[in-house]
Amino acid sequence: MARILIAEDDTSINMLIAANLRLVGHTPIQVYDGIEAVQAVRTQHPDLLLLDVMMPGLDGFSVMEKVRDEVPVIFITARTGLEDRLQGLGYGAEDYIVKPFEILEVLARIENVLRRTHKNQNEFRIKDVRVDLDGRHVYLQDQEVTLTPQEFQLLEILIINRNLALSREKILETAWGYDYEGDTRTVDVHIQRLRKKLNLEQEIQTVYKVGYRLQTGGKG
Template identity: 60%
Template sequence: MAYILVAEDELSINRLISKNLQLVGHHIVQAFSGEEVLQQVILEKFDLILLDVMLPKVDGFEIARQLEHTVPIIFITARTNLSDRLAGLGLGADDYIVKPFEILELLARVGAVLRRTQKQEKVFTHDNVSVDLLTRQVFFNHQEVPLTPKEYELLQTLVLNRNLALSREKLLELVWGYDFMGDSRTVDVHIQKLRKKLEWEDVIKTIYKMGYRLQTGKPK
């Protein structure tokens, strides 16, 4: 997975972002000021920087100017006006996300930037299952497993958000879309099919009264 610098001066937000990125497999370094960011990019080569605009000492826009497009950047800010967004994108930022935001939205945007820069994982493997995220093929014990389009999309959503609890409603939204007319039992049926085909009864966990989680490590 990717090596990401999380630059956010609010401790609680930095911790929240960092923890969720780590849960889905990324390696994280934290920074709490603009000076720390500039020091870290000298010491380490990052695949992506999540950069708060309003950092103390050196703000995010100035950092972007100094980095001169050498590292992909997603700006994170409370500023909502169009001029700030255009300024950030004009400095070469790959994306711009406004607080408050949903963690799943942030993870999706991180994934999109990493795919564009070819830093996103191409194959996910756990136990005897391998998921090729480029070809959309799934293998169990080296034998390809036939999945319907929705079964694959559900599996991919669980993989990309692994170790995170996802409600049935959120899975419906992400996989079937806002205009889907069915109910949450659709998710349950597809989960059962995935568990059976992949022998993942103990990997796709049921979260009581909520939904499901693809568990690849110890719960945190």
């Protein structure tokens, strides 16, 4: 799993990101100012840096200049000014996130960057199921299970956002594409098939009034 450095001076936001990263299996490292951030990059070699732009000590852009060759960076900014965004990407940042953000969006962007830098997880195991995420194969008790592309897409989303409940709409949007004209029942049907095929009746949970969640039991 990826080690992700969070450089954010606001304690609450820092804790929020850390809690969610931990949930989906990443290892967060929390720092609260720019100088600490540079030190942490040098000593702990994280796979990704989430970098707040406005920080005491050393601001995000200055940190970026120092560590740009050592770690991929996603900027977090409260300012919606266009200059910031351009400058952020111009400095070689992988992406940027504007506050207030949706945590699912943050996780999706982190996953994208990790995939680009090949720091993402290739293999995921739960109970008797083994998923080869890069090869797109699924094995139950070492026997390959045939999944439709849609089913695999659904499984992948559940794995990336594990321990987090996803709404049916969110699943539909992510797995079938934004324009898909199906109703949310489609999701229920696919979830049922997935549970049956992989024998994950307990693990793929229905969360009251929210949606579905892949519960991994322990964290990570």
